[in-house]
Amino acid sequence: MHTLAAADPAPSVFAGGSNVIALIVLLLEFGMLRQAMRRDQIRLYAVQSAAISVLAIIVAAARNLPDLYALAFCSAAIKVVVVPVVVRRLLPRPGQQGAGDEIAGSGALSVASTVLVAIVVAAFGFFAIGTLPIRSPILPITALAIAFAVVLVAFVLMILRRDVVSQAIGFFSLENGVSLAALVVAATMPLIFEVVFLFDLLVAVVVFGLLIRVHHGRAESLSTSELTSLRG
Amino acid sequence: MIIVLVFLLVAPVIAALVALVAPARACNVVTAVAGAGSFAAVIVLIPTAAHHDVTLGSYLRVDALSVVFLLATGFLYAAVAVYLIGYLRVDRNSPAELRHARRLQAGLNIFAWSMLAAPMMSSLALLWVAIEVTTVVSALLVALEGTAGAAEAAWKYVLIASAGLGIALLGTIFAYYAGEQILGQSYDLTFVPLLHAAAHLPRTPVRLAFVLAVLGFGTKVGFFPVHTWLPDAHSEAPAPVSALLSGSLLAVSFYAILRYYQVAQAALGSGFPRAVLLTFGVASLLFAALSLLDQRDLKRLFAYSSVEHMGILAIGVSFGAPVALIGVLLHVLAHAAAKGNAFMGAGVMLRKFAVKHVSGVKGGLDLLPWSGPLLLVTVLALSAMPPFGIFRSEFMIVAGGFESSRDIFAAILVVLVTVAFLGIAATTNAMLLGPASDSTGPTTISRGEPSAWMVAPVLAGLVVLLVLGLHPPAHLTELLARGAAELRGPA
Numbered sequence: 129m130h131t132l133a134a135a136d137p138a139p140s141v142f143a144g145g146s147n148v149i150a151l152i153v154l155l156l157e158f159g160m161l162r163q164a165m166r167r168d169q170i171r172l173y174a175v176q177s178a179a180i181s182v183l184a185i186i187v188a189a190a191r192n193l194p195d196l197y198a199l200a201f202c203s204a205a206i207k208v209v210v211v212p213v214v215v216r217r218l219l220p221r222p223g224q225q226g227a228g229d230e231i232a233g234s235g236a237l238s239v240a241s242t243v244l245v246a247i248v249v250a251a252f253g254f255f256a257i258g259t260l261p262i263r264s265p266i267l268p269i270t271a272l273a274i275a276f277a278v279v280l281v282a283f284v285l286m287i288l289r290r291d292v293v294s295q296a297i298g299f300f301s302l303e304n305g306v307s308l309a310a311l312v313v314a315a316t317m318p319l320i321f322e323v324v325f326l327f328d329l330l331v332a333v334v335v336f337g338l339l340i341r342v343h344h345g346r347a348e349s350l351s352t353s354e355l356t357s358l359r360g
Numbered sequence: 361m362i363i364v365l366v367f368l369l370v371a372p373v374i375a376a377l378v379a380l381v382a383p384a385r386a387c388n389v390v391t392a393v394a395g396a397g398s399f400a401a402v403i404v405l406i407p408t409a410a411h412h413d414v415t416l417g418s419y420l421r422v423d424a425l426s427v428v429f430l431l432a433t434g435f436l437y438a439a440v441a442v443y444l445i446g447y448l449r450v451d452r453n454s455p456a457e458l459r460h461a462r463r464l465q466a467g468l469n470i471f472a473w474s475m476l477a478a479p480m481m482s483s484l485a486l487l488w489v490a491i492e493v494t495t496v497v498s499a500l501l502v503a504l505e506g507t508a509g510a511a512e513a514a515w516k517y518v519l520i521a522s523a524g525l526g527i528a529l530l531g532t533i534f535a536y537y538a539g540e541q542i543l544g545q546s547y548d549l550t551f552v553p554l555l556h557a558a559a560h561l562p563r564t565p566v567r568l569a570f571v572l573a574v575l576g577f578g579t580k581v582g583f584f585p586v587h588t589w590l591p592d593a594h595s596e597a598p599a600p601v602s603a604l605l606s607g608s609l610l611a612v613s614f615y616a617i618l619r620y621y622q623v624a625q626a627a628l629g630s631g632f633p634r635a636v637l638l639t640f641g642v643a644s645l646l647f648a649a650l651s652l653l654d655q656r657d658l659k660r661l662f663a664y665s666s667v668e669h670m671g672i673l674a675i676g677v678s679f680g681a682p683v684a685l686i687g688v689l690l691h692v693l694a695h696a697a698a699k700g701n702a703f704m705g706a707g708v709m710l711r712k713f714a715v716k717h718v719s720g721v722k723g724g725l726d727l728l729p730w731s732g733p734l735l736l737v738t739v740l741a742l743s744a745m746p747p748f749g750i751f752r753s754e755f756m757i758v759a760g761g762f763e764s765s766r767d768i769f770a771a772i773l774v775v776l777v778t779v780a781f782l783g784i785a786a787t788t789n790a791m792l793l794g795p796a797s798d799s800t801g802p803t804t805i806s807r808g809e810p811s812a813w814m815v816a817p818v819l820a821g822l823v824v825l826l827v828l829g830l831h832p833p834a835h836l837t838e839l840l841a842r843g844a845a846e847l848r849g850p851a
Contacts, residue, residue, distance in 0.1 A: 261564050262537070279530070286523060295519055302526045309530060313537035313565075316545035321485040325529070328492050332522055335496040339518055342503055342511050355512040358592040 142190050143268045149183045150271040157281045161246055162239050166293055170212050173297050177207035180307050191266055195319040206326050211333050218337045236288045246284045250277035264312050272312040278305030291350045292343055296336045303329055361414045364401045371397055372473035379465040387465050388445045395441030402434035410838040421482035424842035428689045429479045429615045432696035433608040437472040439817035440600045443704050446813030467501045478612050485549045487616055488532045495521045502597040513596035520589040524579025531572030538565035558626030570624035574636055580613035582667045583640040584647040594663035599707025606666045607696035626849050634678040641674030649776040652783030661787055662702045668780050669695045676757040684760020685844035687753045694749030694828050698742045701821035705735035708814050722794035727807050730815045739788045741825050743781040749828030
């Protein structure tokens with residue numbers, strides 16, 4: 129990988145720091161992938177969103193892009209506060225049918241195999257993007273490669289988990305991966321679009337929530353094991 | 361012309377608000393007026409758009425290509441608005457049914473609004489937003505029936521389509537990155553400057569943006585292998601929603617791909633984008649044709665037929681010859697009319713027999729004096745029988761294939777379309793032509809239509825198919841030619 133070659137000069141503090149934050153985002157994605165408790169999974173999502181807002185603030189300061197402060201604020205308000213609160217409120221109350229918080233058994237593979245699959249997929253995303261001739265004046269390209277790894281691991285999460293809340297969280301964290309990629313290659317995009325994207329996410333969260341409600345009302349559980357009647 | 365654009369963006373929203381509060385009769389009238397008005401408004405746009413673009417502010421822009429897709433949505437919106445009057449007539453007895461009817465009517469208006477808005481967006485970012493809105497609105501409509509099947513289909517749909525749109529958002533970001541290199545920072549992703557600058561765009565990001573857009577928006581178009589939500593959602597949604605999903609939503613998503621295709625073609629030359637579309641097109645067509653051979657459920661049958669037709673569109677674009685591109689745009693219109701008819705006809709059939717699977721239905725031709733024959737004719741039209749529009753459009757696409765020396769793929773297209781026809785014909789024949797008496801013992805279903813309101817839009821659809829097949833109006837021909845020229849780009 130180009131950026132790891134020994135001949136390259138050492139990265140600046142800014143580049144190194146932003147790579148570390150990007151890596152934290154990826155590690156949190158792995159955390160969600162193997163998390164056994166539903167509420168903890170939602171917390172991890174909130175922390176991941178916070179990490180991205182922090183990165184946005186750092187980029188805003190270092191690259192003199194004041195719009196990004198506003199974006200970081202909106203993003204934190206929606207993804208760190210509103211989305212987790214909405215999703216948590218949608219979960220069944222303790223004592224209700226299917227209210228168990230334990231989702232460890234909802235994976236289609238064992239935890240170890242799931243993580244192995246995710247590592248392979250993440251490595252593919254990381255190295256595939258790392259070799260592309262794309263350079264950004266805002267952030268080192270490593271962050272973009274990590275963003276793709278996050279997106280791919282989010283897919284693994286959605287595919288291998290068999291409960292609706294994990295699948296929804298998988299989609300929301302996929303969006304976090306896209307936000308990270310946007311910070312690298314599209315940080316100068318007009319603020320209005322970024323905000324519209326965020327509100328779009330909010331609408332999607334509400335619709336996901338409504339459908340989770342519908343599903344829970346019918347199946348009295350959050351598992352997708354009932355959702356197998358339509359095929360062919 | 362600007363007033364027309366404003367009308368298209370305002371009328372459906374007003375109709376939706378009215379549908380939430382007003383008495384049933386007023387809801388019906390307002391929705392039908394908004395639908396018919398929108399269709400009329402798009403028709404008014406045709407002569408202008410056939411010669412020059414219409415813009416409003418910096419974020420609304422309509423050219424010939426957009427008007428073609430607006431036309432498909434406008435017609436189906438009008439047809440479905442009328443159909444809904446009959447569809448909801450029997451459904452307004454209890455308060456629960458009344459609430460359901462209100463939600464369906466309001467939701468359909470908002471759904472139509474989002475699909476009318478998408479082709480008018482001048483910026484690729486707003487186009488993505490509009491298509492995401494179509495997803496969330498239609499997912500709620502799919503869940504509306506409240507059955508276990510509907511809940512399952514809606515969940516699969518919203519999850520898979522949203523994930524697909526996440527990929528498309530990545531594509532949008534790379535399109536921004538590519539444009540930024542030439543057009544400078546804080547550039548708002550408007551389409552026209554991007555297309556003008558395309559020749560100078562860096563190649564790798566454009567390639568990446570195009571593939572991500574095809575895969576992402578392709579999830580909503582129903583390309584194989586990301587089509588898996590489509591048969592479930594189409595079969596479980598209420599019939600009017602299915603008609604809009606299949607005839608209009610898939611086309612609008614395909615429109616987004618075409619915009620990226622235009623940029624990619626101008627930046628990379630035609631080889632790469634055409635190869636990508638050809639791959640997805642042939643895979644979708646092959647998969648759909650084989651799936652159609654073994655379908656028992658009427659609405660799933662039509663859903664797989666939609667995958668088939670989207671495959672044909674992609675193959676048509678990949679041929680690249682002018683005649684093929686005109687055929688593609690004609691196919692969008694003809695498919696909208698035919699598939700709208702098919703789902704509306706299926707809705708009549710399922711309501712009449714109160715079933716969902718073809719196995720329970722026999723003798724449709726005897727028991728439904730209008731809808732039976734109309735559905736039979738629609739199925740023939742859908743299978744590209746002359747003299748209907750789809751025959752004309754597929755003929756042009758195949759001719760374009762030979763013209764651009766893609767003989768093998770043109771031949772594959774003809775073979776697979778024939779296989780698909782066999783599958784559709786076998787299932788619908790049993791349902792329509794079988795004797796009525798041996799359905800469920802002594803037949804208790806009397807002869808007659810559930811409602812004339814459910815027949816009229818199907819008749820209108822058939823007229824449209826005939827007009828498109830026999831003699832498309834001159835203005836429309838001009839519009840299609842200009843749209844095809846835009847797609848082809850400066851030679």
